[in-house]
Structure formats: structure tokens, C-alpha cells
Amino acid sequence: MELLKTYPGSNFVVDARNGFEDEQEDVEWGFFVLLPAMANTDCKHVVFILNEVTEIEDEMDMWTKEFLKYFTAKRVESYEDAVKFGFEVSK
Numbered sequence: 190m191e192l193l194k195t196y197p198g199s200n201f202v203v204d205a206r207n208g209f210e211d212e213q214e215d216v217e218w219g220f221f222v223l224l225p226a227m228a229n230t231d232c233k234h235v236v237f238i239l240n241e242v243t244e245i246e247d248e249m250d251m252w253t254k255e256f257l258k259y260f261t262a263k264r265v266e267s268y269e270d271a272v273k274f275g276f277e278v279s280k
Contacts, residue, residue, distance in 0.1 A: 193230040200234040228259040236271040
């Protein structure tokens with residue numbers, strides 16, 4: 190959050206290539222604390238870095254759906270693609 194406030198116009202990048210823990214408490218915090226707080230910044234775009242085939246697809250669908258309530262969201266396969274997307278949307 191502090192970085193989004195410090196660097197106006199930033200995108201939020203989630204690197205999920207190695208998966209992540211998806212505990213119910215974390216989901217609730219993300220949905221009801223993190224995302225509403227992020228929506229109060231000028232961040233407009235979220236990028237998820239994922240492997241081509243991922244065993245966390247259902248979880249990522251859930252998170253993507255929730256992020257789409259506040260932001261545009263795109264899935265990419267590499268950090269370089271995330272940066273490229275950032276340049277495209279900032280034009």
C-alpha cells in the first residue's frame with residue numbers, strides 16, 4: 190500500500206508462478222481490507238504473473254474476479270510481459 194501511495198500511477202503486480210497459501214483469513218483480509226484500501230489509491234491495473242498451466246487456476250479465478258471489481262486485471266507469463274503491459278496502459 191505504501192508503495193502505491195509513494196509512486197502514483199503504479200500498477201500492482203502479483204507473482205503467482207510459485208503458487209501461494211490461500212488461507213480463509215488471508216482471503217477475507219484481501220477482499221475486505223487490502224482491495225478496498227488499494228481502490229483508494231490511483232492504481233488502476235493489476236497484473237498476475239502465472240505459469241501457462243497452473244494448479245491454482247481456481248484460486249486465481251477467484252482473486253481475478255474480486256480484483257476486477259476495482260481494477261482492470263491481466264494475466265501474463267513473465268515479469269517482462271507485466272512491465273510491457275504497464276507501458277501499454279500508461280500511454
